[in-house]
Amino acid sequence: MAINDIYQAVLRFDKSGMAGLVQVELDAGTDIASLLNEGLIAALDEVGDRFSRGELFIPEMLQAAQAAQQGLDILKPLLTETNSRSAGTVVIGTVKGDLHDIGKSLVKMMLKGAGFQVVDLGVDVPLERFVRAVEENRADIIALSALLTTTMPAMGEAVAAFRGNGSRVKVMVGGAPVTEAFAERIGADGYAGDASQAVSLARSLMAG
Amino acid sequence: MIIVGELINASRKPVAAPLEAGDREAVARLARDQIAAGADYVDVNAGLFEDREAELLCWLVEVVQAAVQAPCSLDSPNPEAIEAALSVHRGTPMINSISLEKDRWELLLPLLRGTGARVVALCMSDEGMPRTCDQRLAIAERLVEGLTGAGIPLENIYLDPLVQPVSTNTACGLELLEAVEGIMKRWPGVHTLCGMSNISFGLPGRKRINETFLVMAVSRGLDGAILDPLDRRTAAALATAEMLAGRDDFCARYLEAFRAGLLADR
Numbered sequence: 367m368a369i370n371d372i373y374q375a376v377l378r379f380d381k382s383g384m385a386g387l388v389q390v391e392l393d394a395g396t397d398i399a400s401l402l403n404e405g406l407i408a409a410l411d412e413v414g415d416r417f418s419r420g421e422l423f424i425p426e427m428l429q430a431a432q433a434a435q436q437g438l439d440i441l442k443p444l445l446t447e448t449n450s451r452s453a454g455t456v457v458i459g460t461v462k463g464d465l466h467d468i469g470k471s472l473v474k475m476m477l478k479g480a481g482f483q484v485v486d487l488g489v490d491v492p493l494e495r496f497v498r499a500v501e502e503n504r505a506d507i508i509a510l511s512a513l514l515t516t517t518m519p520a521m522g523e524a525v526a527a528f529r530g531n532g533s534r535v536k537v538m539v540g541g542a543p544v545t546e547a548f549a550e551r552i553g554a555d556g557y558a559g560d561a562s563q564a565v566s567l568a569r570s571l572m573a574g
Numbered sequence: 575m576i577i578v579g580e581l582i583n584a585s586r587k588p589v590a591a592p593l594e595a596g597d598r599e600a601v602a603r604l605a606r607d608q609i610a611a612g613a614d615y616v617d618v619n620a621g622l623f624e625d626r627e628a629e630l631l632c633w634l635v636e637v638v639q640a641a642v643q644a645p646c647s648l649d650s651p652n653p654e655a656i657e658a659a660l661s662v663h664r665g666t667p668m669i670n671s672i673s674l675e676k677d678r679w680e681l682l683l684p685l686l687r688g689t690g691a692r693v694v695a696l697c698m699s700d701e702g703m704p705r706t707c708d709q710r711l712a713i714a715e716r717l718v719e720g721l722t723g724a725g726i727p728l729e730n731i732y733l734d735p736l737v738q739p740v741s742t743n744t745a746c747g748l749e750l751l752e753a754v755e756g757i758m759k760r761w762p763g764v765h766t767l768c769g770m771s772n773i774s775f776g777l778p779g780r781k782r783i784n785e786t787f788l789v790m791a792v793s794r795g796l797d798g799a800i801l802d803p804l805d806r807r808t809a810a811a812l813a814t815a816e817m818l819a820g821r822d823d824f825c826a827r828y829l830e831a832f833r834a835g836l837l838a839d840r
Contacts, residue, residue, distance in 0.1 A: 420778075424741035465700075466703065468742050468775075471742075490702075515621035515624060543585060
């Protein structure tokens, strides 16, 4: 089961061996979409599950993502319209007045690993930039991060702006002080407590 | 070493409930316990209640100061809340915190002038979070210049070099330690103060990491920390580290901790 080699390489964080393994599969004519979905993405899903269960920790999740990235770098240029469909497009950023980027970057990394197109606007992002990026990229989802109680209200303003302008973009929120209850109160479409939950949430928002 | 007791923070459940219910005794008890355990300042934070922050912060100051003879650390990035809390605080508080971020700097600095307050200054600017020791020192320099230029003596400045999670970048611990040492050597008389717990984000065994990192930072010159003073293991580690760093004449505080039973294995 050759695709399983790729899957296992992600789970043992094999950054240096990944490119070789992927090339072997390509030379053997293995289907690119299967390599991607059943190899790399499925393995990162498993990593996310183990992370959620407290069996793996952030440094290990980072290594797994880096290993998967080595494979993605080879597969990406070979993907065509027919054998790959992006899982969706996400615009992500930390809201205005807030300079924290660690949690946001972890979420971005896992979303990319799950096959989403991710547009990262960085930190301290004013609402207008979010609005413009959603339009320009025809984003399906906007993911907002805030680490300060003082900057959380910007999330509510963003939800109001997107609802007000008739945009159909789904809004997901996260960050240390953010809670499920807060997300509900401001009318966001979902809350994720960590990078792994963010992937599940993004998928369910795409399905819904 | 200046210890700021961190427990009266509205984002903690045992505080949020009393704060909403106006339960003075629950808050007073937290203040008394922390001071009895050796805290120099009682941190008060009402940030969870965005729209009522100023009012609730004042209430916390009033309840804490009715319970203990000690100053508060007024913990908010919000100038309005700080201004209100300053007006009800008795004695000389600590302001936690200012930073180089433009809005925060311009609105908070005028409030600090002439109050004699101690100031926690975050090594953070509009350019974002510092990653390296050098970036921290560059921001620290602008903070020290700006604050002393506004008449705040070096002795009242507590630079916070911002602890970041070692789980996301293995260099985070060392860069922070180097920054502490760099700051303490460059501006004799200034202080450094950190919250340690961010170092262990994303890893198991967090308490052990926090405690070990605190000891390592004390060895580099850290002389302030915001932490849970009721945690006996931390208190024991801190007393031992300060003695070993040559900051405990005749090992007096270490022996005091020993006699108080603080060093006993449980």
